[in-house]
Amino acid sequence: MRTILALVVAMSLAWAQNQTLQLYTWTDYIDPSIVRDFEQATGIKVRITYYESNEEMQAKLQAGGVSQFDLVVPSDFILPVLINLKLLQPLDKGKIPNLKNLDPKFANPPYDPGNRYTVGYLWGTVGLMYRTDIFKTPPASWSVLFDPKEQKGPFTLMDSPREMLGIGQRYLGLSVNNTDPAQVRRVINTLLAAKQSRNFKGFQGGVSATKLLLANQIVAAVVYNQDALRTAEGNPRYGFTIPREGSTLFIDSMAIPAKAPNPEAAHRFINFILDAKIGARLAEYQQSATPNAAAKKLLKPEMLKNPAIWPTEAQMRVLEFILDQGSNNRVLDEAWTRVKSR
Known part of the structure; x- marks a missing residue:
């Protein structure tokens, strides 16, 4: 009986884990309505933890966060360090069809040739x-x-x-x-x-x-x-x-920690962000330039003409x-x- 109960508990925990995305990102770095739309479209609950610097994020991953978080948003210069420390896992590009929307200028960055580990988020x-x-x-x-x-x-x-x-x-x-x-x-x-x-x-x-x-x-x-x-x-x-x-x-990119508990959800979230309309909403909310060429076409002219962006x-x-x-x-x-x- 105890064995059956333990099995049921384990299966329940696994199911709950598969229905949750642990996002570790910069403070106030995503439109809450985008998160809600992702949750509604996929049934995956997003839980967000924030950091204020790349160094803080790296330290957290090294202290066990590598197996706690499903998705991180590091800046370009820290990525070679994270890759060399084996803190990130290669992306399965077959699960990211919207990768085609990425501007070619950001499709083969020097810090991650061929986008093996990362996809641009905002710059x-x-x-x-x-x-x-x-x-x-x-x-x-x-x-x-x-x-x-x-x-x-x-x-x-x-x-x-x-x-x-x-x-x-x-x-x-x-x-x-x-x-x-x-x-x-x-x-x-x-x-x-x-x-x-x-x-x-x-x-x-x-x-x-x-x-x-x-x-x-x-x-x-x-x-x-x-x-x-x-x-x-x-x-x-x-x-x-x-x-x-x-x-x-700077360009901040989406990446999946090496031991992420739910990489499937992470790939789905990356693909969702790379959608043209979602990417445009993200850029407008953050008042930021986007590496998403399809999204850029949807931005308001006054935003594209603002030199602060x-x-x-x-x-x-x-x-x-x-x-x-x-x-x-x-x-x-x-x-x-x-x-x-x-």
């Missing part, structure tokens, strides 16, 4: 969100953070190593992927000087920084363009700009994707440790 930039009552014109330079004479009030820096170090690099006229120790020391000193300013109010994730702006606790913050646009919601009191020195680009050619010339630096990642890791600990 965007890191820039400066600011209060327009304090800055009458968009800040032209990152000096409004890094030069005490140019600061106009409290500000926050982004709590993300590669993005924040990269912005420091751009401010000094360097590539965001520079790992020369002597030049990286200059970046460290620049960030430490900003950190020691009486106007510095801490390192923050994108969402938390925008909330501080809305609460009038700061006047400027380094944030993702998506967070700035969604938070401001057209409010003229807030602006977003990419200073002339340039910044970083789709950078201009001039802006693209000073924007860089963050690349994995292999063994030289150590130089940047140590730099960030020094910045945060001093």
Whole structure:
């Protein structure tokens, strides 16, 4: 009798697991109505856990999340690390027919040749969100953070190593992927000087920084363009700009952890997101550029013409994707440790 009962319990747990998708993603990074539509269309319940940085997500996977979550949404530069650590499993492309909607420019990325492990979700930039009552014109330079004479009030820096170090690099006229120790020391000193300013109010994730702006606790913050646009919601009191020195680009992708409990549900969700209409809804909700070519055709013209969403050619010339630096990642890791600990 006990054996039969145990078998029934095990089967019930397995069935429940197959009816649930454990999504691990960035805070406020999906339209809740899209989740509800997926649940209604498939009968699969979506449970969402949030993170605020790629490093937080990686640490969680390494601490057991690799067998807890079915789908993650990492940024481009962290993917080679996740792949090398065997934290992701190859996709079964036969289960993703909407893969055909992916823009060819994103179909064979250098961080994942042939999209073996990932499919693009959204892409965007890191820039400066600011209060327009304090800055009458968009800040032209990152000096409004890094030069005490140019600061106009409290500000926050982004709590993300590669993005924040990269912005420091751009401010000094360097590539965001520079790992020369002597030049990286200059970046460290620049960030430490900003950190020691009486106007510095801490390192923050994108969402938390925008909330501080809305609460009038700061006047400027380094944030993702998506967070700035969604938070401001057209409010003229807030602006977003990419200073002339340039910044970083990112593309976030969907990937399945190596020991995901329900990879079948993960594949169904990926395919659902790649639908043209769903992809357009996602981009509009997030105020973000999309790697989905079929979805892009459905976006409103005013969205496609907004340089805060789709950078201009001039802006693209000073924007860089963050690349994995292999063994030289150590130089940047140590730099960030020094910045945060001093």
